[in-house]
Amino acid sequence: MDIAAAISGITSALGLVKELRDINAQFDQAELKLKIADLTEALSEAKLGLVDVAEELQAKDAEIANLKEQLQFRATKLVDQGHFRYFADEQGKAAGVPVCPVCETKGLFLKLAQDRSKGAGSVTYVCPSCKANYGYHGVVARA
Incomplete structure (x- = not known):
């Protein structure tokens, strides 16, 4: 249920309260009970x-906090160089192998790793995730 539906429900309840307030002594007891049940x-x-x-x-507050934390992490710990983003060293320069751009969009900051499974002559860099x-x-x- 969204905010508009909740407000609509409260408006309906307030309308019922107004009807209850306007009840005459002539109303049947069953009518009164029905109005109270509706309320x-x-x-x-x-x-x-x-x-x-x-x-x-x-949930939205938690997501906002998580996104702020990721932005802060990116601003203080990562450096762009070329087409990749790297962890910064003590001087604030890019160091080592880059962070996987695919996983970074998901909030994961994983360094690429060397894949040596095909032998020493064909080492590639792959994301471990x-x-x-x-x-x-x-x-x-x-x-």
């Missing part, structure tokens, strides 16, 4: 809607 149902639906909205807001292959050379940071 209870409307308030229950509104409460459940607000609980759903609160959960969605908490997504297995993306970045070729034979040219990925190590240049000073």
